Amino acid sequence: MKMSKSKTRTLHCLWLFLLACLCSASLANNAKINFREKEKKVLDQILGQGKYDARIRPSGINGTGPAIVRINLFVRSIATISDIKMEYSVQLTFREQWLDERLKFDDFAGRLKYLTLTEANRVWMPDLFFSNEKEGHFHNIIMPNVYIRIFPNGSVLYSIRISLTLACPMNLKLYPLDRQVCSLRMASYGWTTADLVFLWKEGDPVQVVKNLHLPRFTLEKFLTDYCNSKTNTGEYSCLKxxxxxxxxxxxxxxQIYIPCCMLVIVSWVSFWLDQGAVPARVSLGVTTLLTMATQTSGINASLPPVSYTKAIDVWTGVCLTFVFGALLEFALVNYASRSDRAADMHRESIKKKRRDMEQASMDAASDLLDTDSNATFAMKPLVRHPGDPLALEKLRQCEVHMAPQKRPNCCRTWLSKFPTRSKRIDVISRITFPLVFALFNLVYWSTYLFRDEEEN
Structure with missing residues (x-):
């Protein structure tokens, strides 16, 4: 009997506990409902019809002066940086914050931290625009990516996600060894600095997403500054x-430098081919020249037509000159080989005439000896005949001894191993072209790699 009474009391206590829990939950729910109703009442109180006019700007500090709007950005991504269009695309979260004392409300002892709106036309908005914008759009998937928060002290925070295509004037003199500065400019369209002033938010006004990857660029750093502009209608606040x-x-x-070097080196192969291999040397020179021209046109197609000379223009122009020079060198070798053949034929004809003259002199001397063989006394002539071979030999020896002796030159001695001028041109080209190209590389890279950043 006692056990049954204890069980009854336990069940009764459990029932009372569950009933208390249900009552507290219902009271909390009713409190939340009442609290949301209070939010509605606050919105109606500060934004109700006839109570707030979004057309009138808020007053400044202490009710006087211009309205102060503080700006901060969060760069989410940078899509493309176009050289030919001189523009870049960026997606960012844009935030503005200002004080509007007309929107103050009771926070109910800290329980109501802020009010959230999704309609920007309900409150006054700064007339900010991006001065170097080409295209832009808002993001509306799934809902419009925008909100407005109103804090109890009247502070308003406006945040929106937007994508912009902005103009970026570039200086391509050092392309592709250059650095580019692309700006993002924000200014007031209608309010002058007497009514509206933009300021960067204190602390960290610009933030960039971590691990930002760009296809052909690296974001080194970013700087914030002011760019107020004066026009005929007044001075306007501007941030950049x-x-x-x-x-x-x-x-x-x-993609560019190594292939161009390879084409130049391939054009030098013709210096090592035989002079008589005319089809091989001509086809090699013409092929490398056309390939180099195609490479140059492909590079220029991806760049805007500018009036100044770029670093890549110097490189491709000199490489094209070397390839063209190799082709002209073969033309010179071919002309020299034909001259060498003509000179050889001329020398052969002279040697033949000299042999004929020597043979005629020897025949005349033998005839003279035959006629005087029957004489009793053979008298030796005091003066030899002009056509005598011994006289010619002594004349040559005298000319050799009388000629001025020149000091031996190593270059001439080395070149004397190659009897023809055409062969000498090929040998000289094998050394000259690589040396001049190496010197050009030294000057080129030392000029563009170590140039001061101020000139970039």
Missing amino acids: VDLLFKREFSYYLI
Whole structure:
């Protein structure tokens, strides 16, 4: 009997506990409902019809002066940086914050931290625009990516996600060893600095997403600054962000510089071919020249037509000159070989005439000896005949001894191993072309790699 009474009391206590829990939950739910109703009442109180006019700007500090709007950005991604269009695309979260004392409300002892709106036309908005914008759009998937928060002290925070295509004037004199500065400019369209002033938010006004990857550039750093502009209608507040991009050189080294070097070196192969291999040397020179021209036109197609000379123009122009020079060298060798053949034929004809003259002299001397063989006394002539071979030999020896002796020259001695001028031209080209190209590389890379950043 006692056990049954204890069980009854336990069940009764459990029932009372569950009933208390249900009552507290219902009261909390009713409190939340009442609290949301209070939010509605606050919104109606501060934004109700006839109570707030979004057309009138808020007053400044202490009710006087211009309205102060603080700006901060979060760069989510940088899609493309176009050299030929001189523009870049960026996606960012844009935030504005200002104080509007007309929107103050009771926070109910800290329980109501802020009010959230999704309609920007309900409150006054700064007339900010991006002065170097080409195209832009908002993001509306799944809902419009925008919100407005109103804090109890009247502070308003406006945040929106937007994508912009912005103009970026570039200086391509050092392309592709250059650095580019692309700006993001924000200014007031209608309110002058007497009514509206933009300021960067204190602390960290610009933030960039971690692990930002760009196809051909690296974001080195970014700087914030002010760019107020004066026009005929007044002075307007302006903010700007300068993004410093460094071009990745490895892509251009693999795609442009190394192939051009290979084409130049291939054009030198003709110096080692035989002079008589005319079809091989001509086809090699013409092929490398056309390939180099195609490479140059492909590079220029991806760049805007500018009036100044770029670093890549110097490189491709000199490489094209070397390839063209190799082709002209073969033309010179071919002309020299024909001259060598004509000179050889002329020398052969002279040697033949000299042999004929010597043979005629020997025949005349033998005839003279035959006629005087029957004489009793043979008288030796005091003066030899002009055509006598012994006289000719002594004349040559005298000319050799009388000629001025020149000091031996190593270059001339080395070149004397190659009897023809055409062969000498080929040998000299084998050494001259690589040396001049190596000197050009030394000057080129030392000029563009170690140039001061101020000139970039």
